[in-house]
Amino acid sequence: MGVMNELEARIRHWYSDIGAMTPDNLEARRDVELVISYLDDGLLRVAEINEHNDVVVHDWVKLAILLLFRLRGMETSEAGPMEFHDKLALKHDYARRGVRVVPGASARYGSFLSPGVIMMPSYVNIGAWVGPGTMVDTWATVGSCAQIGANVHLAGGVGIGGVLEPANATPVIIEDGAFIGSRCMVVEGARVGKGSVLGAGTILNPSIPVIDAETGEEVSRGYVPDYCVAVSASRRRAYPGGEFFLPCVLIIRRLGEGERHDKVALNNILRESGVST
Ligand SMILES: CC(C)(COP(=O)(O)OP(=O)(O)OC[C@H]1O[C@@H](n2cnc3c(N)ncnc32)[C@H](O)[C@@H]1OP(=O)(O)O)[C@@H](O)C(=O)NCCC(=O)NCCS
Known part of the structure; x- marks a missing residue:
């Protein structure tokens, strides 16, 4: 059995008795802390996309996160005049990691930020993975276990939902080069494909239809394919009480593979100069 498989078996064993876990269970704590340190360094991920373009969830890693909340006691910490009272620590060592973190931003220990990530005053939760060169703009939140690709822009106020339970639930996936417009909400395992642009204020979850404006067809629920704007x-929806309009996501344009939307290119220039958009 490989070292990782052994660790997985131990985590599953501790989780089967999660109700009995307390900070005094040092053996369980050692295993769980090891998994969280691997997450923090990007050596383990909660989920990834396999060669068939399917999302694979490593549920045991999520079980370790759930166990962590049982195994850690509350601690008070201080930063200048501010006080916090929590079970989880914050991330450290940003210079070594090549990550820029503007005051007011915080990421929890157990999230992974790749080199070149810029965090404007924003938040990244445990289990999240953020790819190289990605901009997490002001007041954007990256929920627990969300997987954000390389060179993504999460614009101001974007809410990427966290998905911890159930353990096998798919987290939100934003693929490489995607642009998520201001105040979008992408939640509950929704997915945005490579290079796609989500207009400001879009809500995407796995029950929201994604419709192609060219054909009128529903192409998916909760998944915007690659290179779409x-x-x-x-959409009109009839109920016994009358007709109502429910939200959907409309693909108004297809980009060529590798093509960047011109408005997004402008944002890249601002980003290189360190200006928040
Ligand atoms: C999605 C977006 C990229 C589309 O830009 P575009 O390809 O140039 O398209 P247009 O502006 O011509 O808009 C096409 C149509 O979609 C509509 N539209 C544009 N943005 C929209 C949005 N966010 N929500 C709903 N409809 C939108 C337009 O009204 C237009 O309708 P029309 O064809 O009847 O005129 C852009 O509007 C957007 O939302 N950008 C994100 C802005 C942002 O969040 N920036 C972050 C930093 S401030």
Whole structure:
């Protein structure tokens, strides 16, 4: 059995008795802390996309995160005049990691930020993985276990939902080069493909239809495919009480593979100069 398989078996064993876990269980704590340190250094991931373009969730890693909350006691910490009271520590060593973190931003220990990530005053939760060169703009939140690709822009106020339970639930996936417009909410295992642009204010979850404006067809629920420009729209829906308009996501344009939307290119220039958009 490989070292990782052994660790997985031990985590599953501790999780089967999660109700009995307390900070005094040092053996369990040692195993769980090891998994979280691997997450923090990007040696383990909660989920990834395999060669068939399917999302694979490593549920045992999530079990370790759930166990961590049982195994760690509350601690008070201080930063200048600010006080916090929590079970989890914050991330450290940003210079070594090649990550720029603007005051007011915080990432929890057990999240992974690749080199070249810029965090404007924003938040990244445990289990999240953020790829190289990605910009997490002001007031954006990256929920627990969300997987954000390389060179992504999460614009101001974007809410990427966290998915911890159930353990096998797919986290939110934003693929390489995607641009997520201001105040979008992408939650509950929704997915945005490579190079796609989500217009400001779009809500995407696994029950929201994604419709191709060219054909009128519903191409998926909760998944914007690669190289699409998609905006929030509404669709007519009849109920016994009358007709209502429910939100959908409309693909208004397809980009060529590798093509960047011109408005997004402008944002890249601002980003290189360290200006928040
Ligand atoms: C999605 C977006 C990239 C589309 O830009 P575009 O390809 O130039 O398309 P257009 O502006 O011509 O818009 C196409 C249509 O979609 C509509 N539309 C544009 N953005 C929209 C949005 N966010 N939500 C809903 N509809 C939108 C337009 O009204 C237009 O309708 P029309 O064809 O009837 O005129 C852009 O509008 C957007 O939302 N950018 C993100 C901005 C942002 O969040 N920036 C972050 C930093 S401030």
